[in-house]
Amino acid sequence: MKKHILVVLAVLLFLPLCLTGQEKKQYQMGMIGFYNLENLFDTIDDPNTNDQEFLPKGSYGWNGTKYHSKLHNLAHVISTMGTEISGHYFHCPDILGVSEIENRLVLEDLVSQPELAPYNFGIVHYDGPDARGVDVGLIYKKGKFTVLGSRSARLHDPSDPGFKTRDQLLVSGLYMGDTIHIIVNHWPSRLGGEKRSSPKREMAARLTRSMVDSLLAINPEAKVIVMGDLNDDPKNKSVVEVMNAPMTDDYTKLQPGQMFNTSYGLYRRGVGTLCYRGQWNLFDQILITQGLVGKDRSTLKFYGYRIYNDESLNQKSGRYIGYPLRTHAGGVYLNGYSDHYPVFMLVIKDNL
Numbered sequence: 335m336k337k338h339i340l341v342v343l344a345v346l347l348f349l350p351l352c353l354t355g356q357e358k359k360q361y362q363m364g365m366i367g368f369y370n371l372e373n374l375f376d377t378i379d380d381p382n383t384n385d386q387e388f389l390p391k392g393s394y395g396w397n398g399t400k401y402h403s404k405l406h407n408l409a410h411v412i413s414t415m416g417t418e419i420s421g422h423y424f425h426c427p428d429i430l431g432v433s434e435i436e437n438r439l440v441l442e443d444l445v446s447q448p449e450l451a452p453y454n455f456g457i458v459h460y461d462g463p464d465a466r467g468v469d470v471g472l473i474y475k476k477g478k479f480t481v482l483g484s485r486s487a488r489l490h491d492p493s494d495p496g497f498k499t500r501d502q503l504l505v506s507g508l509y510m511g512d513t514i515h516i517i518v519n520h521w522p523s524r525l526g527g528e529k530r531s532s533p534k535r536e537m538a539a540r541l542t543r544s545m546v547d548s549l550l551a552i553n554p555e556a557k558v559i560v561m562g563d564l565n566d567d568p569k570n571k572s573v574v575e576v577m578n579a580p581m582t583d584d585y586t587k588l589q590p591g592q593m594f595n596t597s598y599g600l601y602r603r604g605v606g607t608l609c610y611r612g613q614w615n616l617f618d619q620i621l622i623t624q625g626l627v628g629k630d631r632s633t634l635k636f637y638g639y640r641i642y643n644d645e646s647l648n649q650k651s652g653r654y655i656g657y658p659l660r661t662h663a664g665g666v667y668l669n670g671y672s673d674h675y676p677v678f679m680l681v682i683k684d685n686l
Contacts, residue, residue, distance in 0.1 A: 360684070360685040361631065361682055361683065361684050361685060362510060362682070362683050362685060363424075363637065363680055363681065363682050363683075364428050364478070364509065364510055364634075364680070364681045364682075364683075365415070365416050365424050365426075365427045365428055365429075365678050365679070365680055365681075366427060366428065366429045366430075366509075366516070366559065366561075366620075366678060366679055366681065367415060367427040367429070367430045367431070367561075367642075367676055367677060367678030367679070368430065368431040368432070368433075368518070368561040368562060368563075368618055368620065368676065368677050368678070369408075369411070369412065369430060369431075369432055369433075369618075369672070369674070369676035369677075370432070370433045370434055370520070370563045370618060370672055370673075370674035371408055371432050371433065371434050371435055371444075371672055372434050372660055372661060372671075372672035372673050372674065373388065373434055373468070373661065374404065374405075374408070374432075374434060374435045374436060374440045374444070375388035375396060375401075375436045375440070375467075376388075376401060376436055376437070376439055376440055376443070377389060377390060377396055377397060377398055377401050380436070380437070380467055382467070383436075383464075383465070383466060383467025384465055384466050384467065385436065385466065385467050388436075393665075394662060394667070395667075400661075400667065400669075403669055404661055405440075405443055405444055405447055406447060406449075407669070407670065407671050408444060408671060408672070409444060409447035409448075409449040409450045410449055411642070411647065411671050411672075411676060412426060412427070412430060412449070412450060412676070413425070413426045413449035413450055414426075414642075414644075415427055415642050415676055415678055416640075416642075416678065418642075418644065419640075419680075424680075426450070426453055426475075427678055428474065428475050428478040428479060428509070429472065429473075429474045429475070429478070429479050429509065429516065430472070430473050430474070430676075430678075431470065431471070431472050431503075431516065431518035431561045431562060432470065432471050432472070432473065432518075433468070433469075433470045433471075433500070433518070433519075433520035433562060433563050434468045434520065434563075435459070435468060435469055435470070435471050436467055436468060436469070437459075437461065437467070437469070438457060438459045438461075438471075441457045441459060441471055441473060442457065444473075445457065445473055453475050454475065454476045454477060455473045455474060455475060455476070456473065456474050456475075456476045456479075456481065457471065457472070457473055458471060458472040458473075458474075458481060458484045458503065458505050459471040459472075459503075460484075460485075460486035460501060460503065462486065462488070462499075462500050462501035463488065463498040463499075463501070464498055464499055464500050465498050468500065468520070469500060469501065470500055470501065470502070470503050470518040470519065470520050470562065471503065471518070472484075472503060472505050472516065472518055474507075478509065478510075479507050479508070479509050480507050480508040480509075481505060481506075481507045482506045482507050482508065482513070483505075483506045483507075484503065484504060484505040484506070485503075485504050486501040486502065486503055486504075487501060487502045487503075487504065487541055487545060488501050489501070489502070489522075489537060489538055489541050491534070491537060497534075499521075499522050499534070499538070500519075500520040500521075502517060502518065502519050502538070502541060502542060502545070503516075503517065503518040503519075504516070504517050504545055505518070509634065510634055510681070510683050511634075511683070512557060512633050512634040512683070513556075513557065514557045514558075514559060514634065515549050515556060515557065515558045515559065516558075516559045516561065517542055517545055517546070517558070517559070517560045517561070517562075518561055518562055519538065519542060519560065519561065519562030519563070519564060520562055520563045520565075521534075521535045521538040521539070521562065521563070521564045521565045521566065521572070522534035522535055522537075522538060522565065523565050524565055532566075532570070532571065532572065535564065535565055535566050535570075535572040536571060536572045536576050538572070539564075539572040539573070539576035539577050540576055542560055542577065543576055543577050543578065546558050546560065546577075546593070546623065549623075550591075550623065554625075555625040556623060556625055557622075557623060557625040557626045557633075557634060558622065558623040558625070558626075559620060559621075559622050559626070559679075560577070560593070560619075560620070560621040560622070561619070561620045561621075561677075562618070562619070563617050563618050563674065564617055564618075564619055565617050566617065567601060567615055567616055567617065568581060568595050568597055568598045568601045568616060568619060569581060569601070573595065573619070573621070577593055577621060578591060578592050578593055579592065579593040579594065579595040579598075579621050580592055580595075581595070581598055581602075582594075582595075582598065583598050583599035583602065585624070585627040585628075585636075588624060588627075592624070593621045593622060593623055593624075594621065594622050594623075594624065594626075594627050594636070595619060595620075595621050596619075596620045596621070596622060596636060596639035596679050597616055597618075597619040597620055597621075597639055597677070599639070600616065600639065600641060601616040605641060605643075606641075607641055607643075607674050607675045607677060608658060608673055608674045608675070609654075609656075609657045609658070616641075617674070618641075618674055618675070618676070618677045619677075620639060620677060620678075620679050622636055622679075626681070631682055631683055631684040632683075632684055632686055633683065634681050634682075634683045635681060635682055635683065636679060636680075636681060637679075637680040637681055637682040638679065638680045639677065639678075639679045639680075640677065640678055640679075640680075641675050641676075641677050642675055642676045642677065642678065643658075643675045647659055647671055647675060649663075649668070649670070657673075658670075658671065658672060658673050658674060658675055659671055660672060660673040
């Protein structure tokens with residue numbers, strides 16, 4: 335696994351921008367990302383959720399010192415996303431979907447960290463029904479993105495009335511002069527095994543796809559971005575069949591209605607966002623509708639997808655050397671970041 339190589343869809347990212355005569359064409363670029371924050375819990379007991387592990391007297395001994403260290407570590411990662419791209423100036427995503435957050439308070443604490451406070455981040459969050467109390471959310475630079483509306487969508491399993499998982503978050507807004515729609519996901523886990531648990535993720539994918547289709551029914555050219563920890567790879571049924579996102583890194587081969595999986599190019603090259611028992615997976619994906627692909631840059635278009643897997647985010651020794659450095663591993667406090675790498679996509683638009 336070439337996990338340390340920052341592979342990009344090179345044909346998209348490093349092509350020289352169009353030249354008009356001797357002058358470089360004027361354009362603007364942006365960055366939209368996703369990050370599973372791995373158990374970002376505060377230290378306050380919520381009687382409505384199973385957060386006992388993350389309390390001062392819980393199994394992790396989760397206290398104020400550890401919580402604030404976690405906030406600082408995550409803020410550092412988020413603030414440095416994109417800085418490794420040569421030739422362009424990126425410093426922190428304009429829009430970032432997140433998962434495994436306990437509540438709005440932890441997001442408020444996160445965006446208040448010194449590394450992120452100067453960007454004046456706004457927050458979109460809804461409390462969901464997940465048994466552990468973890469939700470998805472969205473943070474955004476108020477000077478870059480204007481929220482037009484948002485809602486959460488709940489996943490129900492008719493065969494299991496007690497089933498509870500994360501809500502899906504839909505946020506619509508204005509970005510770089512265009513309307514975009516972002517759906518943030520954290521699909522059901524592989525607990526019990528990949529095959530046995532896959533129907534739950536396929537149900538989640540159907541809910542996500544129904545929102546995409548509703549937006550496309552209103553506007554066939556709608557710019558929809560589906561992001562999240564899908565707990566499946568780009569090859570799995572939930573993504574390829576239910577989301578209708580085929581395994582291709584060439585958007586010109588898409589059929590009407592199909593989505594482009596921006597993550598597939600790296601997956602095909604063997605790069606992942608998390609590692610479990612020596613096996614790398616690319617669960618953290620970004621899928622887009624065809625309104626975001628193409629050569630006409632008079633409106634917002636996809637330009638490249640990256641996994642931010644800098645060496646500084648890795649465990650340096652021990653059994654899990656080379657894995658993403660997480661907060662805990664094997665019950666041991668490591669003071670790390672997350673068990674997932676963050677991901678992001680670049681977008682581009684001509685200045686007309």
